[in-house]
Amino acid sequence: MAGVLVPRRAVVIGATSGMAEAVMRLWVSGGTGRLHLVGRSRERLEAVAGDLAARSDAVEVTIHACDLTDPAAISAAVGEVSALDPDVVLIAHGAMYEQADMQEDLALADQQLRVTGVSPVLWAEACVDALDRGVVAVIGSVAGDRGRRKNYLYGSSKGMVERAVEGMQHRVHGSRQRVVLIKPGPTATPMTAALDPGGLADVDEVARSIAVGIAKGAPVLYVPGQWRAIMAVIRSMPRPVFNRLDL
Amino acid sequence: MTAVTAWGNLAPAEHSIVALRDRDSAPGLVASAERPGLATGLMRSYGDEPLNTGGVAWDMRGLSRLIAFDSETGDLTCEAGVTIADIQRTFAPRGWMMPVTPGTKHVTVGGAIANDVHGKNHHVAGSLGNHVVALTLARTDGTVTTLDGPSDPMFRATVGGMGLTGVILQATIRMHRVAGPWMSAEDVVFGDLDEFFSVSAESRDTYDYSVAWVDITTHGGGRGIFTRGNNAVEQPPAPPPGRVVTMPFTPPLSLVNSLSLRVFNRGYFALKRSLAREALVHYDPFFYPLDGIGRWDRMYGPRGFHQYQCVVPSAGAREPVSEMLKQIRVSGLGSFLGVLKVMGDEPPIGTMSFPREGVTFALDFPERGDATAALFVRLDAIVSEAGGRLYAAKDARMPKEMFEAGYPGLDEFVAYRDPGISSEMSRRLMGE
Numbered sequence A: 001m002a003g004v005l006v007p008r009r010a011v012v013i014g015a016t017s018g019m020a021e022a023v024m025r026l027w028v029s030g031g032t033g034r035l036h037l038v039g040r041s042r043e044r045l046e047a048v049a050g051d052l053a054a055r056s057d058a059v060e061v062t063i064h065a066c067d068l069t070d071p072a073a074i075s076a077a078v079g080e081v082s083a084l085d086p087d088v089v090l091i092a093h094g095a096m097y098e099q100a101d102m103q104e105d106l107a108l109a110d111q112q113l114r115v116t117g118v119s120p121v122l123w124a125e126a127c128v129d130a131l132d133r134g135v136v137a138v139i140g141s142v143a144g145d146r147g148r149r150k151n152y153l154y155g156s157s158k159g160m161v162e163r164a165v166e167g168m169q170h171r172v173h174g175s176r177q178r179v180v181l182i183k184p185g186p187t188a189t190p191m192t193a194a195l196d197p198g199g200l201a202d203v204d205e206v207a208r209s210i211a212v213g214i215a216k217g218a219p220v221l222y223v224p225g226q227w228r229a230i231m232a233v234i235r236s237m238p239r240p241v242f243n244r245l246d247l
Numbered sequence B: 001m002t003a004v005t006a007w008g009n010l011a012p013a014e015h016s017i018v019a020l021r022d023r024d025s026a027p028g029l030v031a032s033a034e035r036p037g038l039a040t041g042l043m044r045s046y047g048d049e050p051l052n053t054g055g056v057a058w059d060m061r062g063l064s065r066l067i068a069f070d071s072e073t074g075d076l077t078c079e080a081g082v083t084i085a086d087i088q089r090t091f092a093p094r095g096w097m098m099p100v101t102p103g104t105k106h107v108t109v110g111g112a113i114a115n116d117v118h119g120k121n122h123h124v125a126g127s128l129g130n131h132v133v134a135l136t137l138a139r140t141d142g143t144v145t146t147l148d149g150p151s152d153p154m155f156r157a158t159v160g161g162m163g164l165t166g167v168i169l170q171a172t173i174r175m176h177r178v179a180g181p182w183m184s185a186e187d188v189v190f191g192d193l194d195e196f197f198s199v200s201a202e203s204r205d206t207y208d209y210s211v212a213w214v215d216i217t218t219h220g221g222g223r224g225i226f227t228r229g230n231n232a233v234e235q236p237p238a239p240p241p242g243r244v245v246t247m248p249f250t251p252p253l254s255l256v257n258s259l260s261l262r263v264f265n266r267g268y269f270a271l272k273r274s275l276a277r278e279a280l281v282h283y284d285p286f287f288y289p290l291d292g293i294g295r296w297d298r299m300y301g302p303r304g305f306h307q308y309q310c311v312v313p314s315a316g317a318r319e320p321v322s323e324m325l326k327q328i329r330v331s332g333l334g335s336f337l338g339v340l341k342v343m344g345d346e347p348p349i350g351t352m353s354f355p356r357e358g359v360t361f362a363l364d365f366p367e368r369g370d371a372t373a374a375l376f377v378r379l380d381a382i383v384s385e386a387g388g389r390l391y392a393a394k395d396a397r398m399p400k401e402m403f404e405a406g407y408p409g410l411d412e413f414v415a416y417r418d419p420g421i422s423s424e425m426s427r428r429l430m431g432e
């Protein structure tokens, strides 16, 4: 990838995510030599690994399938991660369920919070612990910046990720580690397949910004960049005004 | 239901979109559709071919993974939603390019096979189907079959089969060995159609790629620019081409009126003339000049536009082409683009493939209701008289009789259709 530093070795958790795939393709085209892919489905991981391997003669790709929400599985998988001494760990998995469905079904709400909130935090925690250098990057969302009626359970799982990353950034301050929070706006991936494509950012452009942001080690990355200003306005709206809006 | 439009932006159509994401789950989703479905790629077909109003659209874009590449044979196996842009970008620096590419890189492999697309090298390479080694097809009865080449009649029906025989899940394409991403190209100015045909004939054996742009707005017409080139042997180290400027929204009115057309055509002519000498060009502007303007389709405004593309047999092709130019001039409906190419003799392997021996002529027209329709009737008469046919990928309106006369493989084809698949175009031209 012209002009962007790519990791020599990287680990991706939730590696079958559309956004993660786009980032990894950029990395491989830029010369990344080693990728380790973690996800819940062996078949899907194999397909993604096959794709990346076909894109370059110079990359070695391995996979590890496990339950991403199980703390014991996370502890077990992290040994392999630290043995690789990666320049970057990207934590990408997440799900977005219908707010209305979750209001009917607390078990689904629980799954929302665990898959998109608790699990990424545990992975980040385990990686920050196990590594002594490099970048741990977690994908949050603009939806974590303020709760709104249309998706606050998804949003609160992302809000949780943000608080945890903030603490980890404080923890690693002054060390050779960086922790990066990536906050995408709505992007065209399988997660948003049912939404109006007109309002979605192109995943390859989002991936490029993510790759650049990770290379710079910026603490909080809004992608596309205009979301930083938009969310600043939304966060600063007085509650009585905000609550009257149909957002 | 979600409204989608094809490239011509003629009319939005409501679909229930089912995103296919991976090879394992895709066949089940295809088999479980409750209503007739249709696979859709990047919607670069202009008319009603990629539409299935009120039905299911299987969105193939998520099936975007490469599966295997054999650097000995150049055989690339990939999922059907992989784009030609991705393949060219990934493989050109490694010494391989698509054996055939259309004039935009924003198409999927599945969509390109379903139209058996042709490119600037048709006269040496034939169409894409001539380079497809194998296909995997999922049908709505739940079967998944690997079709190994043109000896299989289902393979021949699927190449150029407009998505109607099943959903292509993956394909193996034999890539073209090149030295790198650069082309050696030149532009030659011609003054009339006779000159076009002689430049074409003289370039045929020495240039692998050729296409001509015809200025259809000036009097005494038929002048134009003939672009020809080869894959360059010497490859310079150089940066990739610049960023795309996108038309962000549909302007309220069509920007293509006769004045802007005249200015565009004259300006383009002057610009191109100044470039008329052999030069190294990156493959991107060489193959995909229009991709540099992003969503240029939106320039035609909310009513949309048509592309009219025909092929007529080369024996006596000068007459019909010249007659079409005349009819367009008389109509005053101007066209942004007039693209002419002499095709090769290699027969297509697809039962319903458009490419054939002859001359192909493609023209864009903004939708202007009755006036446009009346011009098309006159053009149809010329094409039919010459024994030619129209390209389904570009069509939203050809009469059924013209389709039947132009595609003699039709009777054989219908037996291979998937009964659970239907499109706006298939209902218009085949009754179901």
Ligand SMILES: Cc1cc2nc3c(=O)[nH]c(=O)nc-3n(C[C@H](O)[C@H](O)[C@H](O)COP(=O)(O)OP(=O)(O)OC[C@H]3O[C@@H](n4cnc5c(N)ncnc54)[C@H](O)[C@@H]3O)c2cc1C
Residues within 6 Å of the ligand: B007, B038, B039, B040, B041, B042, B043, B044, B045, B046, B049, B050, B060, B080, B081, B101, B102, B103, B104, B106, B107, B108, B109, B110, B111, B112, B113, B114, B115, B116, B117, B118, B119, B162, B163, B164, B166, B167, B168, B169, B290, B393, B394, B423
């Ligand atoms: C600027 C421009 C230039 C062009 N130049 C050329 C050219 O030079 N030569 C040429 O031949 N064409 C050309 N075309 C036409 C274009 O190549 C075809 O329309 C192509 O089929 C579009 O691919 P797509 O992925 O967008 O498919 P769509 O338009 O989305 O679909 C096209 C057809 O393919 C079927 N289909 C899509 N995916 C699958 C699948 N996985 N399995 C089964 N069926 C499927 C659909 O059902 C539909 O019938 C051009 C188009 C544009 C916009």
Ligand SMILES: NC(=O)c1ccc[n+]([C@@H]2O[C@H](COP(=O)([O-])OP(=O)(O)OC[C@H]3O[C@@H](n4cnc5c(N)ncnc54)[C@H](OP(=O)(O)O)[C@@H]3O)[C@@H](O)[C@H]2O)c1
Residues within 6 Å of the ligand: A014, A015, A016, A017, A018, A019, A020, A039, A040, A041, A044, A068, A069, A092, A093, A094, A095, A096, A115, A116, A139, A140, A141, A142, A183, A184, A185, A186, A187, A188, A189, A190, A191, A192
């Ligand atoms: N797309 C957007 O608009 C957008 C905007 C802001 C933030 N984000 C965030 O970006 C990240 C990537 O999302 P995406 O857009 O790339 O979506 P995606 O393609 O749908 O990917 C989602 C990923 O999460 C995994 N996953 C889903 N449910 C899981 C579960 N229960 N257990 C384990 N893994 C599970 C999926 O694995 P499988 O492949 O096995 O299903 C897949 O790897 C997510 O954190 C998402 O919240 C997305």
